[in-house]
Amino acid sequence: MFRFIITRLGLVIPTFVGITLLTFAMIRLVPGDPIELLAGERGVSPERHAELRAAYGLDKPMLEQYWIYAKGILSGDLGKSIVTRQPVIDEFFTLFPATVELSFCAMLFAVMVGLPVGVLAAVKRGSVFDHTVMGTALTGYSMPIFWWGLLLIILFSGILGWTPVSGRISLLYYFEPVTGFMLVDSLLSGQDGAFSSAVSHLVLPTIVLGTIPLAVIARQTRSAMLEVLGEDYVRTARAKGLSPLRVIGIHALRNALIPVITVIGLQVGVLFAGAVLTETIFSWPGIGKWLIDSISRRDYPSVQGGILLIATTVILVNLLVDLVYGLVNPRIRHRR
Amino acid sequence: MSKFVKSSLIGAGVALGLALSPVALAAKTLVFCSEGSPEGFNPSLYTAGTTFDASSRQVYNRLVEFERGTTVIGPALAESWDVSEDGLEYTFHLRKGVKFHTTDNFTPTRDMNADDVVWSFMRQFDENHPYHKVSGGSYEYFNGMSMPDLLKDVEKVDDYTVKFLLNRPEAPMIANLGMDFASIMSAEYAAKMQEAGTPEKVDLEPVGTGPFQVVAYQKDAVIRFKAHPDYWGGKAPLDNLVFAITPDPSVRYQKLKAGECHVMPYPNPADIEAMRSDPDVNLLEQEGLNVGYLAYNSQMAPFDNAKVRKALNMAINKDAIIEAVFQGAGKVAKNPIPPTIWSYNDATQDDPYDPEAAKAMLAEAGVSDLKTNIWAMPVQRPYNPNARRMAELIQADWAAVGVTADIVSYEWGEYLERSKATDRDGAVLLGWTGDNGDPDNFLAVLLGCDGVGGSNRAQWCHQPFEDLIQKAKVVSDRDERTKLYQEAQLVFKEQAPWATIAHSVVYKPVRPEVVDFRIDPFGGHVFYGVDLKE
Numbered sequence: 090m091f092r093f094i095i096t097r098l099g100l101v102i103p104t105f106v107g108i109t110l111l112t113f114a115m116i117r118l119v120p121g122d123p124i125e126l127l128a129g130e131r132g133v134s135p136e137r138h139a140e141l142r143a144a145y146g147l148d149k150p151m152l153e154q155y156w157i158y159a160k161g162i163l164s165g166d167l168g169k170s171i172v173t174r175q176p177v178i179d180e181f182f183t184l185f186p187a188t189v190e191l192s193f194c195a196m197l198f199a200v201m202v203g204l205p206v207g208v209l210a211a212v213k214r215g216s217v218f219d220h221t222v223m224g225t226a227l228t229g230y231s232m233p234i235f236w237w238g239l240l241l242i243i244l245f246s247g248i249l250g251w252t253p254v255s256g257r258i259s260l261l262y263y264f265e266p267v268t269g270f271m272l273v274d275s276l277l278s279g280q281d282g283a284f285s286s287a288v289s290h291l292v293l294p295t296i297v298l299g300t301i302p303l304a305v306i307a308r309q310t311r312s313a314m315l316e317v318l319g320e321d322y323v324r325t326a327r328a329k330g331l332s333p334l335r336v337i338g339i340h341a342l343r344n345a346l347i348p349v350i351t352v353i354g355l356q357v358g359v360l361f362a363g364a365v366l367t368e369t370i371f372s373w374p375g376i377g378k379w380l381i382d383s384i385s386r387r388d389y390p391s392v393q394g395g396i397l398l399i400a401t402t403v404i405l406v407n408l409l410v411d412l413v414y415g416l417v418n419p420r421i422r423h424r425r
Numbered sequence: 426m427s428k429f430v431k432s433s434l435i436g437a438g439v440a441l442g443l444a445l446s447p448v449a450l451a452a453k454t455l456v457f458c459s460e461g462s463p464e465g466f467n468p469s470l471y472t473a474g475t476t477f478d479a480s481s482r483q484v485y486n487r488l489v490e491f492e493r494g495t496t497v498i499g500p501a502l503a504e505s506w507d508v509s510e511d512g513l514e515y516t517f518h519l520r521k522g523v524k525f526h527t528t529d530n531f532t533p534t535r536d537m538n539a540d541d542v543v544w545s546f547m548r549q550f551d552e553n554h555p556y557h558k559v560s561g562g563s564y565e566y567f568n569g570m571s572m573p574d575l576l577k578d579v580e581k582v583d584d585y586t587v588k589f590l591l592n593r594p595e596a597p598m599i600a601n602l603g604m605d606f607a608s609i610m611s612a613e614y615a616a617k618m619q620e621a622g623t624p625e626k627v628d629l630e631p632v633g634t635g636p637f638q639v640v641a642y643q644k645d646a647v648i649r650f651k652a653h654p655d656y657w658g659g660k661a662p663l664d665n666l667v668f669a670i671t672p673d674p675s676v677r678y679q680k681l682k683a684g685e686c687h688v689m690p691y692p693n694p695a696d697i698e699a700m701r702s703d704p705d706v707n708l709l710e711q712e713g714l715n716v717g718y719l720a721y722n723s724q725m726a727p728f729d730n731a732k733v734r735k736a737l738n739m740a741i742n743k744d745a746i747i748e749a750v751f752q753g754a755g756k757v758a759k760n761p762i763p764p765t766i767w768s769y770n771d772a773t774q775d776d777p778y779d780p781e782a783a784k785a786m787l788a789e790a791g792v793s794d795l796k797t798n799i800w801a802m803p804v805q806r807p808y809n810p811n812a813r814r815m816a817e818l819i820q821a822d823w824a825a826v827g828v829t830a831d832i833v834s835y836e837w838g839e840y841l842e843r844s845k846a847t848d849r850d851g852a853v854l855l856g857w858t859g860d861n862g863d864p865d866n867f868l869a870v871l872l873g874c875d876g877v878g879g880s881n882r883a884q885w886c887h888q889p890f891e892d893l894i895q896k897a898k899v900v901s902d903r904d905e906r907t908k909l910y911q912e913a914q915l916v917f918k919e920q921a922p923w924a925t926i927a928h929s930v931v932y933k934p935v936r937p938e939v940v941d942f943r944i945d946p947f948g949g950h951v952f953y954g955v956d957l958k959e
Contacts, residue, residue, distance in 0.1 A: 125838035127472065130806075130857055131569050132841065132880050141563060173464050174561040183644050242679050254680045257646060260456060260667055266643070372671040374645030382461075387838065 093415050101404055109162065112396040113155050116389055123147075123171050123387040145171055147389075158393060167394030172386055177394035181376060185398070186269025187257065188375035191367070192360040194291055195299035200353065203303045207310025208345075211318060212337060222307060229304035234363055238297045238370035245293060252292050255372040259286040294371040298363050302356040309352045313345035320344075347418050354410030358403045453957055454665040455939070457950060458677040458686035462645050462670055465560065467628035468605040469549055472565050477605040478950045479648055479668060484526075485608035485633035486657075488517050488542065488587075489599055493951055494943030496714065496765060496862025498603045502537065502634065503587075512594030512901055513577075517542070519585040524655040525611045526638035530630065533613060537634050539581040544612035546579045546589075556615060560628040566606035570860070594899040596906060600861035609634065636661045636953035645670055662956035681706060681934055687957070688935045688942060690950060694752045694810060700934050709933040711944040714765055716758050716867065717808035717856035718923040719799070719819065720882035722849050727792050734921040736786035737852075738776040740826040741819055741924055750815045751927060758925035760914050762867045765946050766859065767903070768910035773918050775925075784826045795828045798851025800844060804837050807929050807948065808856030815854060815926070844882050852924075853882045858948060864910045868894050872922065883922035890916045 124133060124141045133141065142148045146157065161168055167177040210222040246254040253259065257271045264278040272291070275283035317323060318341055326336045365377035376395060383391035459478060464471040468481035481487075490501035500506075503517035523537040548556040549564040550573065567573070575598070577590040591598065601607065614632045618624050631639055636658065637650040648668040652661040669686055671677045677689040678696050682705050692700060700706045721728040721737070728734055743757045759775035762768070787795070801816035802809065809815060816832045823830050833851065835843060844853045860866050870876060873894060874886035890913055897909035917923075935942050940956040 120836040121838035122842065123838075125841050128565060128569075128841075129472065130841065130855065130880070131472070131565075132845070133565065133568070134879070137568055144561070144563065169561075174470075175465075180644065239675055242676065246683055247679050250683070254683050254685055255671060255676050256669060256685075260647065260669060260685075263641070263649065369672050370676060372646075372669070372673070372676060374643065374670070378645060378672060 097411050108400045112393045116392045121387045126386055168390035170391045171388045177390050181398050184376045184379050188364050190270045194295040198295050198299040199302035199306050203306030207307040210311045211314030226304040226307045229300045234366040241293050253290050257290050294367050298367040309349050313348045317341045317345045354407050357406045453663045455663050456667045456686040458671040458680050458689040459668040465628050466631040468608050469564050474948050481605035481608045482949045482951050483637040484631045484635040486635050487607045489603045491603050496946050513591045515589040517587045523634050523657045526632050531614045531632050538584045539587045540612045541609050542587045543579050543581050545609045559624045570601050596901050597863040597865045600863040604861050637666050661953050666952050687939050692932050706934045707937050711931050713929045713931040714859040714946040715808040717926045720853045720923050723883050723885040723922050724847055731920050732790045736783045738921050738924045739779050739783040741822050742778050746818050750811050754930045755927040758928050763928045768864045768907040770911040770914040780825050797830050798833045799830045800853040801832050801834045803834050812854045847878050847884045885922035
């Protein structure tokens with residue numbers, strides 16, 4: 090197991106270096122000059138343009154710029170945003186908890202609904218329920234997030250008035266962020282109704298962001314279960330007279346979960362990508378919206394730093410998944 | 426900034442929790458569903474309207490200010506001013522008894538005076554000023570309005586008198602001082618922050634003299650303001666002002682309907698019809714202070730011939746553009762300045778839409794089988810909601826008179842840069858939104874000889890026009906300037922360096938309980954003077 094962990098960790102370092110190179114190069118390959126974009130129609134004189142490029146270090150050779158960036162990373166400095174002139178790392182961590190909170194709830198929703206539905210669909214293979222679930226999952230998977238979000242807002246907030254339209258908590262409540270997680274902070278604030286307000290604001294964005302992972306998990310669970318249900322040991326368990334609940338829940342599901350865990354790990358990246366749109370629709374102050382704004386303004390330090398931090402998170406989650414996977418499935422960790 | 430919080434508000438939040446309706450936060454709290462986060466809270470460092478809404482327009486004052494909802498400039502922190510005969514000295518007499526905000530980290534010990542005015546300008550002007558380089562130290566509006574060339578010095582005469590010395594006479598000077606970058610900040614607060622080793626706080630935790638003061642800011646979520654109790658113009662009718670940051674226009678509309686906000690900016694053009702018949706919405710509208718145009722390259726044949734440019738103008742069906750591109754939310758432009766700006770010449774005759782005459786004129790000019798490009802911007806702007814569609818319509822109109830045009834586009838930054846080239850091939854779609862309501866801000870910036878190779882996308886330097894606008898720059902008499910600019914507009918029309926396309930109409934949906942909200946011609950949102958029905 091120790092060897093397995095070391096191998097996995099060893100792979101993280103080159104991946105990390107690759108990401109720094111990739112983000113650095115890609116944002117610079119995209120046409121567009123941050124200074125021109127800042128100035129807009131008003132424009133800046135060529136002299137002023139040169140001055141500003143020098144001020145942001147954009148006049149230096151590419152290699153030197155990369156070296157400065159890489160050195161900064163090692164000392165925990167990701168530079169300052171060209172737009173707000175604030176440290177990128179501060180901006181990121183002000184917004185990151187909101188994205189983590191939303192992604193966590195969306196994943197929880199996707200797993201809690203996707204797993205049982207997938208299992209049930211496999212057990213009742215070929216039934217109306219199975220067809221309905223798989224049809225719905227396919228629809229969910231191909232749903233345009235923006236349209237889906239607006240549809241839910243118009244129905245539940247506009248027509249029915251059940252949920253608030255957007256934001257993280259009602260403007261009635263105000264408290265200083267402690268953890269950055271609204272569910273926790275609202276509880277800590279001790280204000281009456283703050284927690285339930287935070288929950289009600291989370292409902293729609295959670296459903297919207299969780300829709301695609303839910304569809305993927307449900308489909309993956311179903312197919313994994315179908316495979317396992319046909320195995321000899323399941324037939325043996327049934328023949329031994331074990332209750333169907335025990336056969337499905339303990340013997341079959343346990344083995345079917347292995348590929349599902351991998352899929353869940355991979356969905357973390359999908360969640361961050363989906364957060365971009367979900368956050369825009371629900372005015373959710375997370376990193377998705379911030380990153381898109383940074384890209385469109387060619388705010389190089391924010392894009393480099395932001396993507397690096399997100400990629401690091403995804404790498405760490407996948408590393409964790411790999412380790413859990415190795416723990417669950419001994420064949421993996423013993424493979425040389 | 427997150428630490429920048431008033432503890433008193435926590436208590437207020439608990440008390441407010443008793444309120445029933447989401448927008449009835451407190452007796453008088455107005456919620457504005459703003460479109461984005463400010464870049465910071467110092468308007469001299471940034472150029473975005475979103476930043477000005479959160480800073481200069483609520484938190485700060487200027488020596489002179491535009492009357493709410495107009496482009497008319499009047500006294501503010503300066504009660505009066507004198508201009509010397511030669512136009513090189515502007516003396517401002519400051520208002521007495523003006524209080525700065527008291528915040529968590531600053532309690533002012535004195536009223537606003539000449540030191541604050543000198544500090545606010547010298548920070549931007551003097552490269553050796555201790556604050557010049559703080560927060561990145563780039564003052565793009567100050568530079569953009571040519572203030573470094575224009576100013577010789579800013580001097581304190583006495584505590585309540587400040588003198589601006591200029592290198593050359595400049596009639597739009599007063600209008601420039603009404604712009605956001607010219608906001609007056611507290612020199613005392615700056616000194617205190619510098620002493621504490623945190624000079625950048627001046628730009629993040631603002632202290633101004635304005636009608637509202639910032640209480641808390643959470644990036645991409647909310648900005649909370651409260652009324653300045655000692656505001657020199659009298660306390661605002663609103664007690665609190667909240668900016669609920671809501672980037673998507675459809676969601677802003679849903680929030681307005683649900684009563685989660687009172688005022689929203691930038692509605693979706695597609696929602697306008699629904700808003701008109703919506704009982705929860707009072708749809709305000711006003712012509713914008715902008716112009717959308719198509720600039721020929723007047724230095725490249727055959728566009729160096731005014732007759733060719735005129736003929737191409739006559740081939741464009743502008744009414745169809747207003748209908749298809751602006752969905753009715755625009756007016757045909759005949760002058761290079763919008764009708765809301767003084768000196769607008771209503772006597773100008775627009776080029777009539779007449780493809781047959783256009784064809785004949787092109788033949789007369791000896792132009793046949795003309796091939797060119799139409800540049801379409803890749804972004805949506807107030808003066809042009811869909812440049813690609815507009816380009817397609819013009820392309821079809823020109824095809825009807827025998828002109829073949831290809832549509833080209835680049836990424837926005839590239840587009841702005843490449844369209845400046847004097848050897849550019851083709852006509853460029855672009856536009857402008859006014860900064861200070863002065864005709865000079867359109868005519869000199871966009872059509873003056875200095876702008877060739879830069880903001881003058883027509884690369885047009887026409888001496889009779891140049892003489893008129895240069896003269897109008899140094900004359901201080903408004904009537905005389907008006908005459909000069911009106912004449913300049915006639916010269917422009919006759920020479921046709923642009924096809925003037927449209928001025929957009931600005932829509933502002935507000936809830937019915939909002940009283941006296943006025944659309945700001947400069948595109949801003951000003952909440953002093955706005956009230957809510959009980």
